[in-house]
Amino acid sequence: MSDEFNHELISAALDGEHVDVQALKGALSTADGRDALASFLLLRAAMAADTMQPPSKAVPAVIRERGGGRRSSFGFGVRIPFGVAASIVVFAAAASFWLGTVRHAGDFNSGSGRTSTQTSAVAAQPSSDPPSSFHQQETAPGVPPTPTRVLRFTPGVDWHPAS
Amino acid sequence: MHGPTPDDVFARHHRDIYRYLVRMTGQADAAEDLRQEVFLRVVRALRNGGPVGHERGWVFSIARNLLIDRRRYRLRHPTADTGVEPGKEGTQALAFGLDQALAALAEADREVFLMKEVGGLTYGEIATACECTVEAVRSRLFRTRSQLRRTLDPLG
Numbered sequence: 432m433s434d435e436f437n438h439e440l441i442s443a444a445l446d447g448e449h450v451d452v453q454a455l456k457g458a459l460s461t462a463d464g465r466d467a468l469a470s471f472l473l474l475r476a477a478m479a480a481d482t483m484q485p486p487s488k489a490v491p492a493v494i495r496e497r498g499g500g501r502r503s504s505f506g507f508g509v510r511i512p513f514g515v516a517a518s519i520v521v522f523a524a525a526a527s528f529w530l531g532t533v534r535h536a537g538d539f540n541s542g543s544g545r546t547s548t549q550t551s552a553v554a555a556q557p558s559s560d561p562p563s564s565f566h567q568q569e570t571a572p573g574v575p576p577t578p579t580r581v582l583r584f585t586p587g588v589d590w591h592p593a594s
Numbered sequence: 595m596h597g598p599t600p601d602d603v604f605a606r607h608h609r610d611i612y613r614y615l616v617r618m619t620g621q622a623d624a625a626e627d628l629r630q631e632v633f634l635r636v637v638r639a640l641r642n643g644g645p646v647g648h649e650r651g652w653v654f655s656i657a658r659n660l661l662i663d664r665r666r667y668r669l670r671h672p673t674a675d676t677g678v679e680p681g682k683e684g685t686q687a688l689a690f691g692l693d694q695a696l697a698a699l700a701e702a703d704r705e706v707f708l709m710k711e712v713g714g715l716t717y718g719e720i721a722t723a724c725e726c727t728v729e730a731v732r733s734r735l736f737r738t739r740s741q742l743r744r745t746l747d748p749l750g
Contacts, residue, residue, distance in 0.1 A: 446716075
């Protein structure tokens with residue numbers, strides 16, 4: 432066996448790899464083989480004696496902040512995936528918009544502010560009209576909406592013509 | 595059964611990962627940046643299912659991949675400082691001769707040697723991380739040790 436083969440055998444055995452025991456025995460029986468073993472062990476000891484230390488304080492906080500805090504969570508400790516949270520927000524916004532639209536239409540239906548004294552046909556609509564008739568009137572082309580409040584100005588009292 | 599927590603993985607491997615990265619880059623600052631990135635990726639991977647294979651080999655694979663990315667970036671954006679700089683402040687704490695000898699190794703040999711001597715990985719884990727065969731790892735380790743032996747003890 433060549434020295435190189437023997438030394439490679441010793442190197443692998445040093446690393447705990449499976450080698451032929453008899454071949455290893457033969458490799459270590461030579462002075463050269465034992466020198467190689469000693470050199471490899473010294474090299475390993477020198478590497479093991481490396482005292483270099485990383486700056487260990489900052490990393491765990493960075494990991495927790497950037498790696499562990501991305502999930503959405505509420506004050507009750509419930510963790511909700513980001514996609515679900517986003518869907519909830521979008522749904523809530525859409526529902527709010529829809530409810531606001533419905534309520535705005537309902538304000539017209541409630542008849543609030545119908546103190547008008549006008550005698551126009553539009554204003555004369557009774558407050559008990561069902562919403563459908565109002566909507567029909569509302570949507571009729573050229574027909575103005577029923578006034579909810581009338582402000583009457585008396586000439587000479589509430590206003591004076593410019594002289 | 596719960597998998598490892600990020601803190602556990604960090605505690606087990608961060609010192610050896612740092613030493614590996616310092617010896618590969620020759621720069622303590624770069625090694626620290628890379629170390630943080632390694633464990634950020636570990637955290638994300640743990641949230642998606644956990645380590646692939648042996649934990650230590652997996653973490654070293656992540657570190658190696660980041661080194662490759664860094665090398666490619668430096669090839670596209672060359673700077674004044676290139677290669678490993680042995681003996682600079684922050685990379686010592688090892689015998690100066692050995693420091694220089696490690697820096698003089700080919701990168702493929704150095705990474706295998708460091709994975710073995712610093713990471714304590716088996717030949718199989720190193721082969722997986724370095725995408726080579728076990729025989730190649732064995733041969734490369736022996737060649738590296740012989741070269742270091744000649745460099746450090748030329749009369750031996």
